[in-house]
Amino acid sequence: MSNIQTKTNVVIRFAGDSGDGIQLTGSQFTTAAALSGNDLATFPDFPAEIRAPAGTLAGVSGFQLHFGSTEIYSPGDLCDVLVVMNAAALKANLKQLKPGGIIIANLDGFDEKNLRLAKYAEGENPLNDKRLEDYLLHSMPITKLTRTALKDLGLSPREMDRSKNMFVLGFLYYMYNRPLEATIEDLQKKFAKKPGIAEANVRVLKAGYSFADTTEIQHGRFEVKAATMKPGTYRSIMGNQATAYGLVAASVKSKLPLFFATYPITPASEILHELSRYKNFGVITSQAEDEIAAVTSAIGASFGGSLGVTASAGPGIALKTEAIALAVMYELPLVICNVQRAGPSTGMPTKMEQGDLLQAIYGRNGEAPVAVVAASTPTDCFEVVFEACRLAVEFMTPVFFLSDGYLANGAEPWRFPKEADLGEINVRFATPDDKQNGTFLPYARDERLVRKWAVPGTPGLEHRIGGLEKEDLTGNISSDPDNHEKMVRLRQQKIDNIAKSVPAQSLDSGPESGDLLVLSWGSTYGVIKTALKQLRSEGVDVAHAHMRYLNPFPANIEELLRRYREVVVPENNAGQLVRLIRDKFLIPAIPHNKIKGQPFTVGEIKNKVWEILKES
Amino acid sequence: MSNIQTKTNVVIRFAGDSGDGIQLTGSQFTTAAALSGNDLATFPDFPAEIRAPAGTLAGVSGFQLHFGSTEIYSPGDLCDVLVVMNAAALKANLKQLKPGGIIIANLDGFDEKNLRLAKYAEGENPLNDKRLEDYLLHSMPITKLTRTALKDLGLSPREMDRSKNMFVLGFLYYMYNRPLEATIEDLQKKFAKKPGIAEANVRVLKAGYSFADTTEIQHGRFEVKAATMKPGTYRSIMGNQATAYGLVAASVKSKLPLFFATYPITPASEILHELSRYKNFGVITSQAEDEIAAVTSAIGASFGGSLGVTASAGPGIALKTEAIALAVMYELPLVICNVQRAGPSTGMPTKMEQGDLLQAIYGRNGEAPVAVVAASTPTDCFEVVFEACRLAVEFMTPVFFLSDGYLANGAEPWRFPKEADLGEINVRFATPDDKQNGTFLPYARDERLVRKWAVPGTPGLEHRIGGLEKEDLTGNISSDPDNHEKMVRLRQQKIDNIAKSVPAQSLDSGPESGDLLVLSWGSTYGVIKTALKQLRSEGVDVAHAHMRYLNPFPANIEELLRRYREVVVPENNAGQLVRLIRDKFLIPAIPHNKIKGQPFTVGEIKNKVWEILKES
C-alpha cells in the first residue's frame, strides 16, 4: 500500500458505445466516490441517436466524473483517466485527456472491424501507435476476460458481455483503492430476483479488481481522501430529478395538488418519468397530445386550484408561447420548466445551451411580462423550481424555470433538506367573504397588486376570465384605451414587485468592489467558480455574482454592478443576459460567449479574465 | 357662394352603429376628397363585435378622415366635424370634437330607446343640453327624411334605412362644396344591376344636399382647395391592400409564384381576401387549418421554389415561432407579415399596437436571427413588403414584415408606381453546374454568406435539409461543437450582412445634429412628422429619423444617433426599439410610450418634445 499516491482530485472519463453501459459504469463509480465522502460533479455526454450502430463515432457515449477531497464545482475540463471500450471512443475522446494521462482500453474493441468503423486508416491501430507514447496505457482484453470469468455460468455471449463494465469498475476500484463491499451489496440488492445476474456482476467486478492487483498497475495507484464538506447527510442527485423533487416539495408545502402536463422532449422528459412515479403524493402527470395541450391543460388545472406545471425544451417551448400569454392575462399561477438545449430549431437535442433567456423574457406577442428564474447546479434545481412555484402562486403569474441539458443530467452530492426546513408557500384563495357589496371583483388586487385565486366550487364567486383585455377590478371585457394602458402597467408592476420579495443579489466570491466582476447565470456557475478560485490561488482576485432571478432583477443589481470597473458576462449563447444588463443600466458589460453545445472549460474562463485584465 | 370659408384642412369623424354604414360613408367622402385633389389620411375605429346590439356604446363604429390642401400625414387628433347617427355615437365621441366644432346629428337616433341604450340618465337628452352649447349643432331627422324621399319606391323601411348614410353624404357635399356628379356616376355603375337601389341612393344623396341648401347652413360652408401634391396619378389605398399588391409585385418582379398561406385573424385577414382574387397572377392562397400549418406549408412551398409568405397577428404569430426557426435553419426564403394588434394574448383585436418587435427579434428558441422591416404608412406597406420579399429571396432567410391595425385599415392617396419603376429581385437558383467534383454542397455560400436555392426537379442536386444542426457546406447532421458555433455565427453574420444591401438611415426632417432626435418606426410616422412640422413652425427645430430596417440596423445608425444630445423613441408599446438602441449603443435613449390601442396624438408628441427640451 506504500506506493499509493494521494491526489486532491481526479477526473475520469468513461467512453464507449451506448450499449457498453457507459452511463451505468459512470454512475456506479460516482456512487462509490460519493459514499467515500468525496465531493464530485458529473457530466454525461450522450450521442443524439438512441443506439447508433455499434462501434461508430456517432455512437460514442461519454460520462465524465470529477471527484476530490476539495470542493468540486464542475466536471473538469480535461481528464486524468480515459476509459475507452472501443476504437471510436478513443478517437472521439483523446483530445480530452491531459498530457501524461492514463488510458484504460478494452483491447477487444480494437479489432479490425472496430478500427474500420472508427475510420482509422487501413492497417492503423492507435494502441500500437507513437501518438499514445505520452500517455500511460493500460490495455487489456476486457471482453475476453469477462467471458472467461463467466464461462461456467451457462450465459450466452451477449448476456456475458453485459457485465464487462463491471470489469472496468473493479479495475478502477483497485486503482483508486476503493473497497468493493458496498457495490457488491448493492448489486445483490438490485438483482435480488435474478441471482444469476448478481453473481455474474460480482464475479466480473472481482475479476477486474484482481486483474489490476496481479498485473499491471503496481506503479499507478491513487487515493483521493474524503472531502471536508459541510457536515450532514448527503445523497447524489441529477438536475431533472431534483427538479421533480422540488415540484413535489412545492406541492406539499403549498398544500396544492400538483398537475404536471408535458409532451416528451429531450432533455426534459425525465421530469415526467420521475413525477409519474409519485402518484401517492397525489401528483397527476399528463402526457398531452402536444405542447400546446400540455400548457393549456396546466392552465385549466391552475384555474381549478392545482399547481399547474409544464415542462419542455427548445421547439416545445416555442409552441407554448401563445398560451403563456393567456396565463399572463388570466393572472393564474403557472410554472414553465425549460430544460434548455442547443438550438435553434431542433438544433442539437442532447447538447446544452443557454439560448432561451431572451425568449423567456420577450418571446410573446404584446406586453406580457413573466418572472424568470434559473438554476445553477443540479441540486440548485430543487431550490429554484421550488422558488418558481412560490412566485407563481404568491404572485398569481406564470414563472419560467430555466435549467439546461447539462444540469438535467449532471449529478452532484446533495446535502438534502428536510421538509421542515423548506420555506413557506402562501396561497391566497378568495372566499365568499371577498364579495364587496354583494359582488365579487376577480381582479381586485392587494398592495403587491396580486389578485386572489377564486376557485370553482366556491359559492358566490362565479366569474369569467379571458384573454381579451379586461376591465380593472371586474375583469369584464374592455377596450377602453385608458383601461388598457392601466392594465398593461399593472401587470408589469406586479412582476416588478417580485423584486421586493426576493433576496438581494449577493457576491458569490471575490472583493466587494474592484476591477472586474464576472456576472453569470445558469449552469456556468460551477466552472466559473472553479476558474475564479484557481485565479485567486494564482493571485488574481476577481469578483463573481451569479444570478438566480433574471426577471425581475434583484433590486440591488445596478448598485452592485457599478462597484466594478468592468463587468464580463460569460454565457453559453450569443449574448443574452448581457443585453438585458446593457439595456437596463447602460453599463458596458462585456459578453463572453461559447456556443458549442458544451459548457465552458475552466481554462476558457480564466483566459477571458486574463484578457480583460490585460487590456484594461 | 360668397359665404364659403376656405380651410387648409378639416377632420371629420363619422360615428354610428356598424349597421349605419359608417365605414362606407367615410370611404365615400374620402374618395370624393381624393378626387378633388386633397391630401388625406383616414383612421377607421371598429368595435370588437361583428354587430353589437344596435344603439349600444359597444356597438359604435367610427371613421375619421383628415383631408387638406397641405400635406397630411395623420388622421388628426380632434375633429372639426362630428357626424353622429345615434345617441351612443355622440356619447362615445364627443370628447374627440374640437371646442366650437360642428355636430351633425340624426335626431331619429335620439329617441327614448336610443338614449336608454346609450346609458343617458332617465329623461336626459344631450341634444337639448347645455353641454352642447359650445358646439355648432345641426340636428335633423335623417331617418325620417330618408324615408320620405323614398316613399313612392315601394321599399321596406329596412331597405330605405340602408340609404340614410347617403343623406349625410349629400349634406356634407353641400357643406364642403363638393360636386355630386362623380358620386352619382359611381353609384349608378356600382348598382348597374339593381337600378332600384341606385335610384334610391341617388335620391337620398340629393335630398341631403338640398336639405343643407334650403335649411340650416347658410353660415357654415367651407372649401378645402386641392393640395399641392407631387404631380402624378394617384389612387387611394389601405395598408392591407397595399401589402397584398406589394406581394403580387414581388412575385411578378422575381418571377417566383406567390404562395400565401394563412389562417384568418383580425386585422390581417384582408390580405388573404385581396390575394385570393388574384388567381390570374398565379397567386395561390391557402387558408390553412391553423397558423402552424400556414407557416409550414409556406416553407414547403418555398422549398419548392415559390415565394412562400404567411401573415397573421398577435396569438397567431406566437404559434408560428417554432416553424420560423426551422426556416432559419433551412435558410429558405419566407416572409412573415405581422399586422400587429393590441396584446397581450387576445388583447384588443381591433386596436393597434407596436407590441411585437422584440418578439420578432428574440422570440424563438436558440440563436435564430431573422431580418425585420416595418412599414410607416398605408402606402409604405407596398414598398416595405416588397423589400421584405427581396431580402428573403436574396438572403435566403425568413423576414418579418411588421404592419399594424392602424396601417392595415387606414387609407391615404398613393402616387402609385409602375411595374417598370420597381426594383429588381435577384433569385439565385442552383443549377446542375453548381456541383463541385460531382457533389453538390447545399450549404456552400457566396461572399455574402448566402447559399443557393436548389429546387426539386433540378437533376443532380438531390439533397436533404433539416432542423438539426448541420455540417458546414454539406448540410449533413452534425453535433460537432466547433461546427455548431461556426454555423450559429455564420447565420448571424449573414443577417448582419443585410445591412450592406440597404440604404443608410436618413433623416426625415430637422437639423443634421443638435439637441434632440426623435427616433421612430412603424405607424407612428405620420403623427410624429406632423408634430415636428408644427413645432418647427413654432420655432422648435427637432430632428426626426424613421427606421424601416429594424434588424439588422442600417450601418450608419449609431453615428447618426450620436449627433444628438438626446434621443427620444416614441412607441405604441412599453418600450421595445428603445431597448435595442440602448443595448447596442449604450446611448441613453428615452422611451415615450402610449399603450392604449390608439395611435399617438400630435399633441402627445409635441408635449414630450417640450418636456425633454425643458428638462435638458
Added chain:
Amino acid sequence: MSQTDTLPRQDDLPPSFTSQDLVTDQDVRWCPGCGDYSILKQVQKVLPEFGLKKEEIVFVSGIGCSSRFPYYMNTYGMHSIHGRAAAIATGLKITRPELSVWVISGDGDSLSIGGNHTIHLLRKNPDLNLLIFNNQIYGLTKGQFSPTSPQGKVTKSSPMGSVEHPFNPLALALGADASFIARSIDRDPAHLQAMIRRSHAHKGTSLLEVYQNCNVFNDGAFFTFTDRATKSDSVVVLEHGQPLLFGAERRKGIRMDGGGTPKIVDLDADGYAESDLWIHDEKDLFKASLLARFFDNPTEPGALPRPIGVFYAVERPCLEAMVHRQLTYAREKFGEGNLDKLIEGDSTWVIR
C-alpha cells in the same frame, strides 16, 4: 312517448338556482338574430334541472362568436385562446372531477385550429360536455369558409368557391372513438333542450353538434332543416328503439339493405310496416357510422334526411376516473407520500 320525457334526471332535489340566475350583467353582443341566442337560452333553461350547484359549473370556450358564451353564463367560466378549450377543460376536469365542465366551441375553433384537441379529447373520454356551434363559417373574423363549409362555398377568402372537401364532424368523432355523439338545431328549442340533457347525463365526453345560423355571414345554411315547409321532409329525428320515420305525416321511413345501404321508403306506397324499418340503436357503432354519413345535400331530390338526435352513446371508462383510481391505488400500495423519504432516496452518506 317522446325522448324528452324519458331522459334521466340527475337528481330529485329542487333546483338551487333558476335560469334567471344564470344571466350575467354583461350585454350580450352577438348580432341580432344570431342562432347563438337560442342555444344560450336553452342551456340556461335546462341547467337548473340537473341538481348541480351553480358554483360547481364551469364553461370553457376558445375564440369565436360562439366562444363568447361563457361571458353570458353566471357560472365559473374561461374564455381562452383559439382552439384550446378542450385541452384546458381536460386539465380542469382531471384535477377537479366533481365539477360539471362544459366546452363551448365553433366549427373553426374545434375542427380547424382545435381539431387535434377535439379528437384526443374524444378518445381520452373525460366526463365533460362539448358543444360545437356549427355555422359552417368563421363568424368572428367576418366570413371565411370553415372546415365544415360545403365545397364550392363562395366566401371572402374563396371568391371562386372553396376547393376544400369539408369534414363530416360526427363521422370524424366516431373515427376518434367518441363515446357519445348527438346533433341538434338552434331553431328547435325543445329538441335542443333534450340533447343538452342527454349530453349532461352521459358519463364520458359528450359531443353535441348544434347547427347554428349565422345570419350575417352564412344566413340560411340550415334553413331546409328548420323551415316549416321543408323541415319534416329533410330531417329525421333519432330516438332509441324507434324506427327511422320522417315526412309531414311520418309515413316515410328508412330501411337498410344487407350491405348497409340506407333506402328511403314510402310506408303507404311501398307497403312497408314500421317494423320493417331501420330501428335506431344508440349502442350500435355501425349504424351510427352509417347515420353520420347521411350527409346529402338536402336540396337535392331523393336526398336522405339529415338525422338529429343521439347517434351513439356507449359507456367506457372516463379519463379522470382512471387517473384517480391510480392515485388511490398508489396510496394504498405505497402509503401517502412522505416528502422526507422521497428526498432522502435509497442511498445516502454522512459527513461529520
Added chain:
Amino acid sequence: MSQTDTLPRQDDLPPSFTSQDLVTDQDVRWCPGCGDYSILKQVQKVLPEFGLKKEEIVFVSGIGCSSRFPYYMNTYGMHSIHGRAAAIATGLKITRPELSVWVISGDGDSLSIGGNHTIHLLRKNPDLNLLIFNNQIYGLTKGQFSPTSPQGKVTKSSPMGSVEHPFNPLALALGADASFIARSIDRDPAHLQAMIRRSHAHKGTSLLEVYQNCNVFNDGAFFTFTDRATKSDSVVVLEHGQPLLFGAERRKGIRMDGGGTPKIVDLDADGYAESDLWIHDEKDLFKASLLARFFDNPTEPGALPRPIGVFYAVERPCLEAMVHRQLTYAREKFGEGNLDKLIEGDSTWVIR
C-alpha cells in the same frame, strides 16, 4: 393471382435510377434490428419502378426515429419539425403538382402532435403519400407511450400503465374522409412493397400504416402478426374482390351478418363455401369501416384477425388539381394578371 402482380405500373419506361442510387452517403443510425430498416429497403426497392426521375421525388418527414428516413434517401428531402410534415408537404404539392411527394411519419408525429394536420390532409386530399411507421411508442425520446399504445401499457411515463384509450388510426382516417387507407408490416417485405406501389398509384392522399417493430422500447408489439407460428391465424390479407380467408390452410373465413357483425367461420367444420364469405370491396366505405374496427387483442382467443392490405380506395378530386383549375379558369376569364392595372385600380386622379 396475387395482388402484387395486378398492381398498376405507372410507366413502361426502363427505370432511370436503381435502388442503389437511392442510398445516401450518410450512416444509417437506427438501432440495429429496428423495423425502420426494412421499410427503407422496400421503398428503395420499388421507387425505381415508377418511371419517375430521381430529382422529381421529395421525402418530407417530421421528427422521430422514423423521420430520419429522408436522410437515407438520395432524393430531395426535408427533415422538419415534429408533427408538421403533412402541412409542409401540402404546401410543396400545391405549388409543385408534378413532384412525387412522400411524407414519412411516426405514430407520435402524425397522430399525437401532428394529428390535426393528418386529418386535414386526408380531407383535403392532395395527391401525396403518407407513410406512418406505427411502433406504438415514442422511439426517439426513449420510450413513452404513444396515442396508439394499448391502454394499460407500462412505459417510462406510465409506470402503472397508460390510462389512455388509443386511437385506431385507420378508423380515424376514415372518419376524416380519407380516400385511400392501407396497412402493412415491416416484416412482410413483399406485401409492404405491394402496398407502397398501391400508395403511389392512388391519385389523392394515400395513407399507409406500417406496423413497425421498435426492438429497443417496444419489442414484439406486432410479433403475433409476424411470427411464423401465429401469423397465419392472426392476419387476414385483404385483396379486392376476394373472400376474407385466413389460417394456415386458408380454411378459416369471415362472414358478415345482416347487422354488420363479422363472424369467424371454419370452412370445413361450419360447412360454408368461399362464396358465402365476406368479399372484400375496396370501394365500400361501410365494409372498410368495419374492417378498420377489426382491432381485437390478437392474443385473446377468438380474436378477429388483423387485416393488412388496402382497406379503402376511391377517387375524389385532388386539392392541387382544383387549385390549379381555378388559376387556369381565372386566367381564361380575366386574362393573365397585369401588375400595372392591378396597382392602378378603378379610381384614380391626376395632380399636375
